[in-house]
Amino acid sequence: MNKTVTHSVPARGPADHEVRDQIVAAATEHFSRYGYEKTTVSDLAKAIGFSKAYIYKFFESKQAIGEMICANCLRQIEAEVRAAVDEADRPPEKLRRMFKAIVAASLRLFFQDRKLYEIAASAATGRWQAALAYEERIRKLLQDILQEGRQTGDFERKTPLDETVMAIYLVMRPYLNPLLLQHSFDYTDEAPAQLSGLVLRSLSP
Amino acid sequence: MNKTVTHSVPARGPADHEVRDQIVAAATEHFSRYGYEKTTVSDLAKAIGFSKAYIYKFFESKQAIGEMICANCLRQIEAEVRAAVDEADRPPEKLRRMFKAIVAASLRLFFQDRKLYEIAASAATGRWQAALAYEERIRKLLQDILQEGRQTGDFERKTPLDETVMAIYLVMRPYLNPLLLQHSFDYTDEAPAQLSGLVLRSLSP
Numbered sequence: 001m002n003k004t005v006t007h008s009v010p011a012r013g014p015a016d017h018e019v020r021d022q023i024v025a026a027a028t029e030h031f032s033r034y035g036y037e038k039t040t041v042s043d044l045a046k047a048i049g050f051s052k053a054y055i056y057k058f059f060e061s062k063q064a065i066g067e068m069i070c071a072n073c074l075r076q077i078e079a080e081v082r083a084a085v086d087e088a089d090r091p092p093e094k095l096r097r098m099f100k101a102i103v104a105a106s107l108r109l110f111f112q113d114r115k116l117y118e119i120a121a122s123a124a125t126g127r128w129q130a131a132l133a134y135e136e137r138i139r140k141l142l143q144d145i146l147q148e149g150r151q152t153g154d155f156e157r158k159t160p161l162d163e164t165v166m167a168i169y170l171v172m173r174p175y176l177n178p179l180l181l182q183h184s185f186d187y188t189d190e191a192p193a194q195l196s197g198l199v200l201r202s203l204s205p
Numbered sequence: 206m207n208k209t210v211t212h213s214v215p216a217r218g219p220a221d222h223e224v225r226d227q228i229v230a231a232a233t234e235h236f237s238r239y240g241y242e243k244t245t246v247s248d249l250a251k252a253i254g255f256s257k258a259y260i261y262k263f264f265e266s267k268q269a270i271g272e273m274i275c276a277n278c279l280r281q282i283e284a285e286v287r288a289a290v291d292e293a294d295r296p297p298e299k300l301r302r303m304f305k306a307i308v309a310a311s312l313r314l315f316f317q318d319r320k321l322y323e324i325a326a327s328a329a330t331g332r333w334q335a336a337l338a339y340e341e342r343i344r345k346l347l348q349d350i351l352q353e354g355r356q357t358g359d360f361e362r363k364t365p366l367d368e369t370v371m372a373i374y375l376v377m378r379p380y381l382n383p384l385l386l387q388h389s390f391d392y393t394d395e396a397p398a399q400l401s402g403l404v405l406r407s408l409s410p
Binding site for chain 1: 329361364368369371372373375376378379382384385388389392395396399400402403404406407408
């Protein structure tokens with residue numbers, strides 16, 4: 001009888017994903033105070049109170065931890081953008097809100113904390129998987145809105161869809177990508193309205 | 206009689222503008238080899254073979270020399286863009302050529318020589334007068350093409366002209382501004398055609 005209990009409730013430490021989350025949370029805090037580029041895995045281990053070897057059991061490099069932080073950050077931007085888009089009924093208004101939310105969420109997450117910006121910049125410069133996947137999901141969201149607008153008759157259907165998606169993505173890119181966004185602060189107030197106005201004129205049937 | 210001759214042909218050195226041009230030419234060469242940021246006016250004086258005091262008679266600072274080099278560089282880009290625009294007859298084609306020429310000329314002048322890029326980047330970051338004036342002239346060229354297209358009936362007239370100019374300028378900006386352009390190399394092949402396509406759809410009457 002005792003044997004059965006021992007088997008079904010084995011003495012165990014936290015699950016792997018819990019440790020990973022713990023490391024990521026501590027690293028996020030540490031990087032946002034001391035910067036990503038300058039911090040080594042040793043510094044991080046010391047700050048968290050883990051051994052370096054223990055951290056390497058869960059992440060193969062500092063970049064792997066940075067990628068996880070970056071992925072979380074981009075997921076949060078994406079969630080805000082999707083929420084803004086979902087609030088609107090018609091495709092033109094969805095597109096307007098998408099522009100507005102991308103600028104607002106990116107500014108807040110990349111620049112409210114200059115140290116986290118560093119991670120986003122490394123992601124964009126180094127073409128990290130998390131950044132590429134995010135760009136792809138944003139393009140997909142854009143494509144969905146365009147397709148819906150073609151079905152409702154709000155948008156023209158002559159231009160190949162791929163071409164429209166790519167061109168509008170290029171218009172949004174300076175506000176999505178932190179490396180570009182840092183040089184666009186002068187325009188972030190007016191750009192969403194002006195660019196979505198231009199894009200909507202280009203889509204009129 | 207002799208007196209008159211002495212007066213009309215006084216013994217003189219080179220005119221001020223000649224010395225200025227000579228300093229700018231030598232500085233362009235020097236900066237493009239050794240970089241703008243790292244070079245001091247003393248380094249420059251030594252390299253040219255002038256005294257530092259003599260250079261300061263013509264330019265109040267290193268930035269004043271950099272501004273002159275930058276202005277020359279931007280004038281050259283502008284001349285290429287204007288030449289490309291002038292080759293086309295109709296406003297839509299002018300706009301297409303403007304996009305194409307801006308990307309091509311900016312890439313060539315800012316990036317064929319990474320060291321001169323540094324000056325352009327300082328100009329953009331520091332909002333040098335030469336960079337601001339260039340942006341203003343590009344906006345004016347854009348406005349002239351749009352106005353012409355409104356007159357010929359090629360472009361719509363409902364949207365306020367100012368708004369159209371500003372929105373299209375924002376679309377071009379990532380390819381005009383060297384700080385943005387350096388992060389857009391992946392798109393410089395396709396962007397001119399895709400963005401001018403989108404812009405022309407937005408302008409259709």
